[in-house]
Amino acid sequence: QVQLVESGGGLVQAGGSLRLSCAASGRTFRRYDMGWFRQAPGKEREFVSGISGSGTNTYYANSVKGRFTISGDTAKNTVYLQMNNLKPEDTAVYYCAARGISGSLYTVSGYDYWGQGTQVTVSS
Secondary structure, X not given: OEEEEEEOOEEEEOOOOEEXXXXXXXXXXXXXXXXXEEEXXXXXXXXXXXXOOOOOOEEEOOOOOOXXXXXXXXXXXXXXXXXXXXXXXXXXXXXXXXXXOOOOOOOHHHEEEEOOOEEEEEEO
């Protein structure tokens, strides 16, 4: 089992920045690919960004490319999502997830473990 705890959400004005953190505990000896997803009210949960277990490869949704940066600190078992130039449409609950062995990096079903989510609200 892997436990994931997100933090760092909050209320920010458009154009501002936030950094989300996801602390992992449990079976972290295996380096999972990690992902960030978000879910706005009335919408499906969507992929935002992902990072390979080695930290070598990163992936972004087109909507956040150039504004968000994912990174990981293996010593701390923590993954970060730096969000810059935030827009009102970025408002959502953001979830951290650990990918399964064979699941897709870009879909909800590809992940085995999820955090509880952290709210990000961007005001215009």
